[in-house]
Every structure is written in structure tokens, then in C-alpha cells.
Amino acid sequence: MPHTDLPLDPACDLVLERVIDAPVARVWAAWVDPASLSQWWCPKPYRATDWALDLEPGGAFAFVVRSPEGEGFPYVGCVLEVEAPHRIVWTTALRAGFRPNPQTGDVPAFSCVVTFEADGERTRYRAVARHANAAGARVHTEMGFHEGWGAALDQLVSLVTA
Numbered sequence: 635m636p637h638t639d640l641p642l643d644p645a646c647d648l649v650l651e652r653v654i655d656a657p658v659a660r661v662w663a664a665w666v667d668p669a670s671l672s673q674w675w676c677p678k679p680y681r682a683t684d685w686a687l688d689l690e691p692g693g694a695f696a697f698v699v700r701s702p703e704g705e706g707f708p709y710v711g712c713v714l715e716v717e718a719p720h721r722i723v724w725t726t727a728l729r730a731g732f733r734p735n736p737q738t739g740d741v742p743a744f745s746c747v748v749t750f751e752a753d754g755e756r757t758r759y760r761a762v763a764r765h766a767n768a769a770g771a772r773v774h775t776e777m778g779f780h781e782g783w784g785a786a787l788d789q790l791v792s793l794v795t796a
Contacts, residue, residue, distance in 0.1 A: 640747065645768040648779050652787060654757045656794040658750045661757045662719035664794050665748070671697070674793050677785035684708075686730075689716045694730035710735055714745065723747050741777060742770035759787070 642649065654661055664670040668685035675682035679702040686694040695711035712728035712735070715721065727743040729735045737743060744763045751758040763779065765771040 640762075642762065643764075646765045646771050648763040648765070648771055648774060650761045650780065650783050650787060652759050652791070653753060654759050654791050654794060655755075656757060656791075657755050658719050658752045658757045660794045661759060661790070662750055664790055665722070665750075666718075670793065674789035675786055676700075677782050678789065687713075688730065689713060689718070689722070691715060692730065692732050695724040696730070719750060721747070721749050740773070742766070742773055744770065744774065761787075 664674065666687065666689055668687055671685055671687070672682055675697070676699055681700050682697045683700050683706075684696075684698040686696040688694045691714060693713040695713050697709055699707040699709065701707075709726070710729045711724050711726045712730055712732060713722065713724050714728075715723040723745065725743070725745040726741070727735055727745065735743070742765060744765045747760075747762045747764065749758075749760045751760075761783065763771075763774060763783075765774060
């Protein structure tokens with residue numbers, strides 16, 4: 635798996651790691667299937683719907699976050715790299731086709747490197763949100779990155795270990 639040793643910049647990169655008591659194939663499947671993503675991607679009572687996920691470089695990584703009241707917040711990104719079932723890289727800086735994505739909403743653009751490493755029948759899961767600068771990482775942290783992404787990861791764990 636190339637690029638797994640990318641150096642972290644503690645000022646710009648937000649990291650979420652966990653060992654999941656499920657094999658890589660099961661965790662990967664829950665990560666790349668829109669029906670599964672809809673079950674765990676957003677901390678409840680929010681939910682992610684209307685997934686467009688094209689698992690190839692330049693493919694869409696897009697969905698709508700729905701509030702409990704049904705209000706929709708679209709997120710549009712682009713898949714940069716896929717090494718199934720070990721790694722997916724996506725960004726909010728681009729949309730499908732590697733087209734620049736206009737900045738929308740409060741979250742600064744970032745790229746995310748998610749890795750799935752086998753540890754026997756368990757999975758070492760790591761998500762790194764890479765920001766352009768410390769200010770972007772700080773905004774994302776203040777918006778609740780660790781709490782929100784952590785809650786979503788708890789939901790993923792529940793789904794794959796059920």
C-alpha cells in the first residue's frame with residue numbers, strides 16, 4: 635500500500651484511529667456501499683442520503699446530510715485514489731472529474747486519507763483529514779470534527795460488529 639507513511643502535520647492534520655473488531659473486507663464494504671454509508675456516515679439523528687460514490691480517480695464523492703427536520707445540506711467531493719480494500723482518498727476541494735469545487739459552507743476544503751489495515755481478524759482504521767493550513771484544521775476542530783467523526787465511527791463499528 636503506497637503512501638501509508640505520509641508524514642503528518644499536527645497543525646494541519648486531524649486524525650481519527652481505531653481498531654475495529656471486524657475484518658477489513660467487512661469494514662471496507664460498509665465504507666463503499668451507499669446503503670451502508672447511509673446507516674453510519676452522520677451522527678444520529680442526522681443522516682446521509684442521495685449518495686453518488688464512484689470508486690475511481692475523478693469519481694464523485696457526494697451526498698446530502700439531512701437534519702431531523704428533513705433540511706438538506708449537500709456535500710460534493712471527488713475521489714482521488716482507491717486501493718481496495720485498503721485505502722480511499724477523497725477531497726472536498728474538487729468535485730467529480732477533478733473540477734475545482736467552489737467553497738461552500740463553513741468547513742474549509744480538506745482531503746481525507748482513510749486506511750484499513752488487517753490485524754488478524756480485526757481492522758486498524760485510520761482517517762486523516764488534511765487541511766491546507768492550521769487555520770482550516772482549527773475551524774474543522776471547533777466545528778466538532780473529533781466528536782462528529784467519532785460518533786459516526788462508533789456507528790460504523792456497531793454496523794460491522796453486529
